[in-house]
Amino acid sequence: MVIANPVDPHVLTIVRRDDPFADMPALPGGYWDLGERAAEAASRELSEETGLPVHTGQLTYVGMYDNPDRDPRGHVVSHAFGILIPRQLPVVGADDAVSAEWLPVHEIRMGHRPMAFDHAAIVNDAYLKLAATAQKPGSVVNIATGSNHGIQAHTVHSNITSRKGQ
Template structure:
């Protein structure tokens, strides 16, 4: 039996799929990878933080929208090798649905934030189209 002794650094992230009235909230990425592409709000889980707390924090930092942790439902973990060109990333995705869209405010590493109709989405960064589809299937 051969054992792989190479340690691979794994980075832990959280993403949010926020729905409202047939729309999904997306942010425009402000830097590489995928600078200028639209993506789900999300980012790194900080030391001592749960993924759901990170998801709520990143949503507020990147889009200016606060959703209580208790309102976020886990969609699943996304860990396919190659999903991020920076290396191995594992993301836990969460979803919530608002009764109506609220105006977003881009912040942190987002250059823009807006609601997109689910039937007219742009090309998304990373594997975010797969994450969005998984969240939509649960609603």
């Protein structure tokens, strides 16, 4: 997940193309590829779905989400990662995202913007964790240049699932 603009925080979301939760906002993310580390999957999925490049070393681990009922397709475990950036950057929906857009964090946290799955809870957790670190020097990352200044919190999630016979 990516959160931008510390004064008026917005989170980068996608609009899902497919069920479950088609046409609803969600966090960019997806399944790990074989041999991939969690942060690599998060970075790859963010880039594939929004066009926003993030290096794995810039991501902060937010948490694991493992409620067996969080995904109607089955028991999916998500690992959330975040990054703080200074401002909203241009994004475009791709892959299995109809579009990508920046939504106000306070609208999600207040329940005014429903999200797919348990992504509103992930946004809340990431906002709290990343806002706490935003006061530390070098905690905001400029993803365009790789330098640590002028960026607010964002989070990317990546899913891992167990499948019978695999």
